[in-house]
Amino acid sequence: MNEMQAVAQTAQALSDETRLCLLMILRDGDATVNDLAAHLDLAQPRVSSHLALLRRAGLVSATTVGRQRTYHVDAARITQILSMLGDTMQTSTHPPRSPQATRIVQREMPIRQARTCYDHLAGVAGVQLLDALLQRGWITEADARYQLTPEGDSALRARGVDLDAARRARRKYAFGCLDWTERRPHLGGALGAVIFHALEDGGVVRRDGATRTMVLAQPISDWLNG
Numbered sequence: 547m548n549e550m551q552a553v554a555q556t557a558q559a560l561s562d563e564t565r566l567c568l569l570m571i572l573r574d575g576d577a578t579v580n581d582l583a584a585h586l587d588l589a590q591p592r593v594s595s596h597l598a599l600l601r602r603a604g605l606v607s608a609t610t611v612g613r614q615r616t617y618h619v620d621a622a623r624i625t626q627i628l629s630m631l632g633d634t635m636q637t638s639t640h641p642p643r644s645p646q647a648t649r650i651v652q653r654e655m656p657i658r659q660a661r662t663c664y665d666h667l668a669g670v671a672g673v674q675l676l677d678a679l680l681q682r683g684w685i686t687e688a689d690a691r692y693q694l695t696p697e698g699d700s701a702l703r704a705r706g707v708d709l710d711a712a713r714r715a716r717r718k719y720a721f722g723c724l725d726w727t728e729r730r731p732h733l734g735g736a737l738g739a740v741i742f743h744a745l746e747d748g749g750v751v752r753r754d755g756a757t758r759t760m761v762l763a764q765p766i767s768d769w770l771n772g
Contacts, residue, residue, distance in 0.1 A: 605627075667760070694709070706748060749764075
């Protein structure tokens with residue numbers, strides 16, 4: 547494989563939201579397919595397919611002991627890659643979208659405005675939620691990872707967010723998940739999940755049938771304002 551082929555393969559591996567999430571999880575520790583499937587609420591075959599592509603790109607390696615295969619990454623290298631991607635997202639006004647995402651944006655389809663991404667909020671609403679949490683100082687960011695501040699802890703508990711459940715969860719606490727249509731991060735991880743559950747339980751968002759599309763029953767800013 548020549549240098550340009552290697553670059554193209556790496557670019558392909560990093561072009562998918564699920565694969566970026568897998569890299570973020572593995573950066574925090576080794577995991578099996580079962581672990582990763584549980585983290586992302588995905589079928590194991592789908593996770594295995596993504597891992598195979600990441601392995602071909604040299605971003606993920608695996609160790610087999612008996613019948614169990616464990617996946618791991620070079621944490622320092624992945625952190626550098628994700629940091630560079632984060633810089634690109636912040637400085638580029640039009641990050642690339644997939645053809646399907648481009649059609650959805652051009653047609654202003656409801657799935658763009660609010661949808662689920664595994665178990666957290668995505669789309670325009672998800673990106674705006676993360677922006678608002680940062681602007682209010684409820685969370686802080688470093689290297690695409692987020693930490694809850696004391697002010698954020700008090701405010702989110704007051705809005706019915708089960709922060710204790712997020713801390714007990716055997717998964718990454720909070721990270722920036724690259725949004726499929728907006729090409730900016732929304733909030734993923736255990737914290738993103740419990741905030742989404744609070745929004746749903748509070749009637750702020752509701753599911754549109756059996757699809758990923760969510761309907762905003764009220765502005766999320768009203769919920770944040772208490």
